[in-house]
Amino acid sequence: MKKKIIIYFNRLREHLWFRPFVFCLFSVVAALIAHQADGTRLNDVVPIIKIESIEGLLDILSASMLVISIFAVGSMISAYSAAGRTATPRSFKIVITDDVSQNALSTFIGAFIFSIVATVAMDNGYYNQAGKFILFLITLIFFALVILTFLKWVDNISRLGRLEHTIMQVEAVATKSLSSYIKNPLLNALPITGVFPDGQSVLGDSTGYVQHINMDALQEMAKEMELKIRLNCLPGKFIHENFEIAFVRIGHDADMSKVTQKVNSAIHIGHTRLFDEDPRFGLITLTEIASRALSIGTNDPGTAIQIIGSLERLLFLWNAETENSTETNVLYDCIEVPQISMEDFFDDVFRPISRDGAENIEVMLRLQKAFNSLYTINHTEIKAAAIQYSKYAFNRAELVIKLKHDLDILEKQCL
Incomplete structure (x- = not known):
């Protein structure tokens, strides 16, 4: 409530x-x-x-x-x-x-x-x-x-x-949303593990973005109807009417239409994404600003470099959480929740910049320095993603930068 x-x-x-x-x-x-x-x-x-x-x-x-x-x-x-x-x-x-x-x-x-x-x-x-x-x-x-x-x-x-002030505002909102996700990625529920035997799919009843999931309502329903729920979506996910938003395992004869109705009513769908519970949306918004700055009409690599710094700060939130890691209380033991992969986060923030800034040596050097910095975080998935995207960004630059001297300098920065 x-x-x-x-x-x-x-x-x-x-x-x-x-x-x-x-x-x-x-x-x-x-x-x-x-x-x-x-x-x-x-x-x-x-x-x-x-x-x-x-x-x-x-x-x-x-x-x-x-x-x-x-x-x-x-x-x-x-x-x-x-x-x-x-x-x-x-x-x-x-x-x-x-x-x-x-x-x-x-x-x-x-x-x-x-x-x-x-x-x-x-x-x-x-x-x-x-x-x-x-x-x-x-x-x-x-x-x-x-x-x-x-x-x-x-x-x-x-x-x-003003652009700089807007970037600071977006970064502040993204920090709040991402910090909440890092501290509680499973929404106080259980992680998805193994297969889900006898799970029946629950289809969505509307098309749009998931804005909020009422975990209390799902847990109450699961207790009342003696079932297990495996969610297949998180806030920020775009779903449609034939999308499997969840799977349920029913322990006794139950009205599946009633289960479908209750699950759909607990998952709030809207026309747009919201920053509150969607940790990727703030990162995507910052990346969009960088992509616009790198467009031919704007040609502002300095803003893109500033955005890379903002994204680096945001991803370093995992570093603080690794140092002060605490176990999250499981309040919803009847619900399994998927996690966002680190590869998805890196796709959101670095793929557009690697594409749009590939021919700008200053932007690509700053990007490689960011990957080197992120590699120092004591997080296995971040280290792997940093290595992967360091190579990806260099391959992008290799396609468009003609001067070998610049490429040699860039290659030395790669992980």
């Missing part, structure tokens, strides 16, 4: 209206809560605040905040469009969740709503002496908040949508 709430909240955060809506609710509450002070002893203590001074401040807020909000939206949309053009359209979901920009827009709109509600309440005699004083203090707080937020937002909007 907690996992579903987190996923739903993350989807809400991707909508530009969500945080401003929440701030608007808080601003309405702030404008009306000042009235609660009128029935207390504050009436005899607080100084008298002229209504004209409060109205002047509220007029300034109402007149300026709407204009600034429109300006903020325009600037953010321009930044989002720039991110899609210079990086990759897949980065849009990350850029749009930028906290500083969303908080700034929310503060501006919230201040505007506050000023309107407070002005209407004052015109109708809603506040007495204490209420006016509290309202005056809240208005000053809003002014200070707006000024500080605007200064921070101006600094942020100058970088939002």
Whole structure:
């Protein structure tokens, strides 16, 4: 249940209206809560605040905040469009969740709503002496908040949508997703081992990407119906209606149609991949940025070299986990889960760069240095993949680089 709430909240955060809506609710509450002070002893203590001074401040807020909000939206949309053009359209979901920009827009709109509600309440005699004083203090707080937020937002909007900033945002999201996968690759279930005798296949009922697997629901069903489940998909997998999403072994007579329905309802399918539980998607997004940078129209090998550094950092997350390896608790003992092979990770990140940067000696040298670096990780699969892709990248370069001197230098870097 907690996992579903987190996923739903993350989807809400991707909508530009969500945080401003929440701030608007808080601003309405702030404008009306000042009235609660009128029935207390504050009436005899607080100084008298002229209504004209409060109205002047509220007029300034109402007149300026709407204009600034429109300006903020325009600037953010321009930044989002720039991110899609210079990086990759897949980065849009990350850029749009930028906290500083969303908080700034929310503060501006919230201040505007506050000023309107407070002005209407004052015109109708809603506040007495204490209420006016509290309202005056809240208005000053809003002014200070707006000024500080605007200064921070101006600094942020100058970088939002810029390629380097977008790369940092994508890398941060990829780090979070990949770290979670490395710590718990089996989703607290059992690994797939050996054959699965008498397993009946469960076909999907929709076409799209697996976004989330409700392991609690599958375990509960398996316990209730006395069956074993072997999943054949993970978040990020594209499935279709005839795809075998799982295999089940039933210990007694059971309604297979009911089993199929429950398994499908526990595997959430969507039109696009999500970064939350898909460790490969962040890596693929970074690689897409590198491929665009290496295109003839862009010709920006420096960005591709920067991306290789980001990918190297991400793959070194396995090094930290190897040093601090801990056994994962098995919470779902009725479910077997497949693992993503290291070869798949290397295919995602290094095959496109090896192809698109094959004729650029600087990119290929940086790539070979990355393979040498990754080879030092105490992980058998990573070592094997590093050797394999070191040879693959060199073979790619050998096909297009004509100068023997460059090839000799490159070959010396190969594993």
